[in-house]
Amino acid sequence: MATVIINGQELELDDDERLNGIQAAARLGYDIPHYCWHPGLSVVASCRMCLVETGRRDPESGEISMMPKLVPGCQTPATDGTVFVTESDKVKQARAQVEEGLLINHPIDCPICDKAGECRLQDYYFEHGQGSRRADLRPFTSRRRSLGDTVTLFVDRCVMCSRCVRFTREITGTGELYVEGRGAGEEIDVFPGFPLANKMAGNVVDLCPVGALGDKDFLYSQRVWFMKSHDGVCAGCSTGCSITIDENQDRVYRLRPRENPHINEWWMCDEGRYGYHHVHSEHRLAGPQQFDAEARQYVNADWSRLPTELDKKFTAIAKRWPGSVAGVLSPHLSVEEAYLLAKYLRGVDPEATLVLGPVPVEGEDESFPQGFTIRAEKCPNRRGVEAVLEYFTGRVATFDDLLPDVAAGKLHAIWVSGGYRNDWIDEATAESFDAADLLVVQDLFDSPLMQRAHYQLPAAAFAERDGSYVNVADRLQSFRWAIRPPMGVRTEGSLLWQMSAMPGMYRAGEVLAEIAREIGYFSAAVEEIPAVGVDLKVNLLV
Amino acid sequence: MAEFEPVLLANISNEDSHTLAAYEAAGGYRALKRILADKSPAEVVELVQSSNLRGRGGAGFPTGLKWSFLPKDHPGPIYMCVNADESEPATFNNRILMEEDPHQLIEGTILACYATRASTAYIYLRYEYPHALARLQQAIDECYDKGYLGKNILAHDFSLDIYLHRGAAAYICGEETGLIESLEGKRAWPRIKPPFPAVKGLFQKPTVVNNVETLCCVTHICDRGADWFKSIGVPADPDNPRDAGSYGPKLYCISGHVNRPGCYEAPLGLTVRELIENQGGGVWKGRQCKAAVPGGISMGLLSADELDCPLDFSGPGKYDCLGLGTAAVTVVDETVSIVDFLHNTTRFMAHESCGQCTPCREGTSWALSMLNRIKAGKGRLQDLDLLLEIGDSIGIMPGTTICGLADGAAWPMKNAIRKFRGEFEEYIRRTNPDGCETTEPVEALQIIGVH
Numbered sequence: 001m002a003t004v005i006i007n008g009q010e011l012e013l014d015d016d017e018r019l020n021g022i023q024a025a026a027r028l029g030y031d032i033p034h035y036c037w038h039p040g041l042s043v044v045a046s047c048r049m050c051l052v053e054t055g056r057r058d059p060e061s062g063e064i065s066m067m068p069k070l071v072p073g074c075q076t077p078a079t080d081g082t083v084f085v086t087e088s089d090k091v092k093q094a095r096a097q098v099e100e101g102l103l104i105n106h107p108i109d110c111p112i113c114d115k116a117g118e119c120r121l122q123d124y125y126f127e128h129g130q131g132s133r134r135a136d137l138r139p140f141t142s143r144r145r146s147l148g149d150t151v152t153l154f155v156d157r158c159v160m161c162s163r164c165v166r167f168t169r170e171i172t173g174t175g176e177l178y179v180e181g182r183g184a185g186e187e188i189d190v191f192p193g194f195p196l197a198n199k200m201a202g203n204v205v206d207l208c209p210v211g212a213l214g215d216k217d218f219l220y221s222q223r224v225w226f227m228k229s230h231d232g233v234c235a236g237c238s239t240g241c242s243i244t245i246d247e248n249q250d251r252v253y254r255l256r257p258r259e260n261p262h263i264n265e266w267w268m269c270d271e272g273r274y275g276y277h278h279v280h281s282e283h284r285l286a287g288p289q290q291f292d293a294e295a296r297q298y299v300n301a302d303w304s305r306l307p308t309e310l311d312k313k314f315t316a317i318a319k320r321w322p323g324s325v326a327g328v329l330s331p332h333l334s335v336e337e338a339y340l341l342a343k344y345l346r347g348v349d350p351e352a353t354l355v356l357g358p359v360p361v362e363g364e365d366e367s368f369p370q371g372f373t374i375r376a377e378k379c380p381n382r383r384g385v386e387a388v389l390e391y392f393t394g395r396v397a398t399f400d401d402l403l404p405d406v407a408a409g410k411l412h413a414i415w416v417s418g419g420y421r422n423d424w425i426d427e428a429t430a431e432s433f434d435a436a437d438l439l440v441v442q443d444l445f446d447s448p449l450m451q452r453a454h455y456q457l458p459a460a461a462f463a464e465r466d467g468s469y470v471n472v473a474d475r476l477q478s479f480r481w482a483i484r485p486p487m488g489v490r491t492e493g494s495l496l497w498q499m500s501a502m503p504g505m506y507r508a509g510e511v512l513a514e515i516a517r518e519i520g521y522f523s524a525a526v527e528e529i530p531a532v533g534v535d536l537k538v539n540l541l542v
Numbered sequence: 543m544a545e546f547e548p549v550l551l552a553n554i555s556n557e558d559s560h561t562l563a564a565y566e567a568a569g570g571y572r573a574l575k576r577i578l579a580d581k582s583p584a585e586v587v588e589l590v591q592s593s594n595l596r597g598r599g600g601a602g603f604p605t606g607l608k609w610s611f612l613p614k615d616h617p618g619p620i621y622m623c624v625n626a627d628e629s630e631p632a633t634f635n636n637r638i639l640m641e642e643d644p645h646q647l648i649e650g651t652i653l654a655c656y657a658t659r660a661s662t663a664y665i666y667l668r669y670e671y672p673h674a675l676a677r678l679q680q681a682i683d684e685c686y687d688k689g690y691l692g693k694n695i696l697a698h699d700f701s702l703d704i705y706l707h708r709g710a711a712a713y714i715c716g717e718e719t720g721l722i723e724s725l726e727g728k729r730a731w732p733r734i735k736p737p738f739p740a741v742k743g744l745f746q747k748p749t750v751v752n753n754v755e756t757l758c759c760v761t762h763i764c765d766r767g768a769d770w771f772k773s774i775g776v777p778a779d780p781d782n783p784r785d786a787g788s789y790g791p792k793l794y795c796i797s798g799h800v801n802r803p804g805c806y807e808a809p810l811g812l813t814v815r816e817l818i819e820n821q822g823g824g825v826w827k828g829r830q831c832k833a834a835v836p837g838g839i840s841m842g843l844l845s846a847d848e849l850d851c852p853l854d855f856s857g858p859g860k861y862d863c864l865g866l867g868t869a870a871v872t873v874v875d876e877t878v879s880i881v882d883f884l885h886n887t888t889r890f891m892a893h894e895s896c897g898q899c900t901p902c903r904e905g906t907s908w909a910l911s912m913l914n915r916i917k918a919g920k921g922r923l924q925d926l927d928l929l930l931e932i933g934d935s936i937g938i939m940p941g942t943t944i945c946g947l948a949d950g951a952a953w954p955m956k957n958a959i960r961k962f963r964g965e966f967e968e969y970i971r972r973t974n975p976d977g978c979e980t981t982e983p984v985e986a987l988q989i990i991g992v993h
Contacts, residue, residue, distance in 0.1 A: 069941030
């Protein structure tokens with residue numbers, strides 16, 4: 001047990017905790033300003049914004065002796081007897097001087113800077129800066145150059161914290177960025193012909209404490225104070241990075257990684273980061289349709305009547321041909337939705353066939369030196385859906401296992417859930433579904449299978465759902481919706497909730513509680529799910 | 543005091559002094575042979591420690607003590623870096639040693655490596671010293687041929703390779719961890735300490751970084767002993783327990799407005815006035831000395847009535863200068879404007895700031911832009927206070943930077959303005975009579991490039 005004294009208050013640290021001054025002070029609510037230090041990167045102690053006074057308490061006499069000079073909080077370990085003073089006049093003056101220095105050559109173009117509103121230079125100026133400018137007035141300069149396909153550099157806004165440079169060296173190991181020049185003439189740059197092109201490049205924009213690095217995808221699309229942030233989970237691959245979804249009026253503008261030491265630490269890949277555009281695609285199905293056999297065309301269906309109507313049709317077929325009902329549970333469904341669908345179909349037809357929907361795989365897993373992995377499996381919840389399937393059917397049957405029975409006409413009523421972003425089924429496979437008497441397809445986009453569905457139901461995108469995903473490492477994360485689905489779209493969860501004859505609005509939490517009680521694999525999810533998720537493996541006997 | 547016999551420069555007046563033959567004829571490598579035969583590495587460390595040799599590179603850190611910080615029983619490798627990146631303005635003593643007597647340095651390097659158990663040494667040579675580069679390489683080659691370098695030196699269980707590395711012309715590479723980073727092929731951004739190089743230096747291994755002149759002194763300490771070394775120079779002040787004394791010979795550079803600029807050897811403790819009058823031959827053209835730099839521009843500035851400042855490790859500090867530095871005295875005569883002097887030093891420091899730490903990067907550039915404006919006749923009296931504030935707040939002394947470059951930038955500012963404030967004020971009032979009193983921010987001058 002180590003005792004650290006911060007501004008006169010004692011802080012107890014466990015023996016295995018290795019904190020620096022910034023982290024220790026944060027425990028007691030003291031926010032030491034900093035630019036260059038980042039918990040995921042090496043310590044360079046160069047911005048000097050986190051300067052504090054430090055000293056040592058003699059363990060015998062209890063006397064405190066202070067060091068005469070200031071030290072960077074990021075570089076000073078909090079060990080037993082370490083004293084930090086973070087709010088003295090000397091410290092405040094040093095902060096003001098650093099802040100003043102950083103602003104000398106800064107264009108102060110906040111009105112046209114994307115970072116305004118979430119900029120440390122701005123925030124710290126108000127909190128720690130000098131009252132007025134003492135340096136000479138400079139004409140406004142704004143040089144901009146592209147560093148790669150996704151990131152652009154506003155050269156004069158840079159405060160040379162070197163976080164981006166360290167990121168490409170330490171996390172991705174690609175090292176595209178470097179510091180060019182010397183002294184006040186320094187600039188971040190890439191070598192000609194070697195652009196910033198790694199698959200995690202977008203992280204440098206989040207890392208940038210000021211507006212120097214701009215994300216071309218997000219640039220000038222939204223002022224940050226108009227957006228609301230929601231905790232979410234990336235649905236791009238089975239890593240399941242914790243993310244923040246920034247939206248305004250039901251439009252997603254930006255995804256950012258959310259710190260989660262168990263999964264993605266502070267990072268996410270560009271594929272996930274920019275993988276939200278399909279949410280607002282104009283090709284998304286706009287409303288439910290049903291096939292009018294007499295008119296031989298699709299007509300609009302009515303969401304309010306659909307649950308009863310579908311329930312009636314499934315029940316009738318199950319009565320007439322027991323064991324002829326089938327459900328395809330997409331790995332894009334949440335655990336709760338998969339459970340509700342499986343439970344509903346088994347309720348209608350205890351012999352109903354349940355299979356896992358096609359699992360999209362692209363290339364191979366790709367790991368970076370620091371450990372971050374982009375998975376080849378491009379869906380968020382295969383593990384969760386498999387666990388649900390195992391509970392209901394005792395095994396995990398695949399989509400391919402289903403096809404012979406479909407072609408043979410053994411299955412009369414089939415519910416296919418989708419949520420796929422790309423073409424996931426070809427014409428020939430889809431043709432075999434012609435044999436079914438009732439085909440319900442709920443998906444984001446049109447497909448050959450959708451063209452054969454008796455009921456075409458638009459599905460919700462990841463940012464529109466409530467629920468939980470289980471990632472490749474058996475960690476379950478729950479999330480709420482960030483945006484409402486487009487008009488005419490109902491989430492799978494709310495439709496299935498109603499079909500299961502549950503009262504009121506869809507409440508994913510209740511479903512998960514039931515799942516945790518019913519299915520051993522999910523037993524760790526019985527408590528409230530923390531923001532970083534819960535490891536389901538803890539209760540498994542391996 | 544008896545007439546001082548040159549030690550470090552004893553050999554350079556000999557013909558072909560840079561060759562092995564001439565060096566050996568003058569007694570060279572005698573110390574090496576004796577030490578390898580008679581003394582253990584620990585005894586050499588002990589010897590150097592007892593000589594109270596202090597580093598000649600600028601900081602004056604006790605050399606033997608530095609060596610003793612190396613971890614004991616380390617499996618190796620341990621590296622020796624010879625700091626030959628002599629970039630301090632007006633300093634050229636290492637250059638003379640390397641060009642005229644390279645074997646003296648190499649012998650010292652071999653002895654230091656023996657003492658520290660280093661088996662690889664790098665000489666980090668300033669880019670602008672092509673002549674020294676050729677001479678050193680020739681000397682190293684001669685040593686390999688003669689068996690002073692390479693495997694099992696002089697049939698002893700001690701091997702050493704010396705590599706000559708040419709820098710790329712950056713002042714910051716003279717900072718020991720900047721030098722290490724540069725040697726590793728990286729940008730010369732000084733490292734944060736701890737860990738100190740003795741624990742984790744070059745390639746993450748224990749490393750000693752010593753100055754050229756320091757290692758030349760090691761040669762003579764090994765040859766003539768610690769007591770001889772301590773008979774030269776200024777003994778420690780008995781009333782000051784932190785004073786480690788200033789022993790040994792020192793190469794003084796004197797430049798600027800004197801009759802005989804050059805590099806002269808004398809015991810530590812010479813005063814600036816003695817150096818100017820005796821070695822330098824007095825101020826040129828019959829003029830008066832207005833100010834003098836005690837040891838390279840980063841050490842600050844002495845005014846004309848401070849010339850009795852002794853040039854030993856504790857002398858300049860008593861006159862509010864940073865320290866002895868490289869003991870390179872630059873004399874400024876009465877015709878020179880101190881505004882110009884400060885502008886020039888600040889321009890150098892702003893250009894050489896590595897740009898890692900905010901206070902140094904922005905502080906030096908801000909100071910330069912103010913001095914540009916003052917020189918252009920648009921100064922404000924308030925600028926002097928701002929310059930002093932910058933001077934007082936940047937550097938490792940107040941703790942706001944990683945390395946000492948900022949202190950070197952701060953000291954000329956502080957000394958020049960505090961010691962010559964009247965002249966600055968007079969200049970500003972004369973050149974900017976209408977605007978000198980304003981305290982409002984004014985337009986920066988548009989200057990393209992600092993050079």
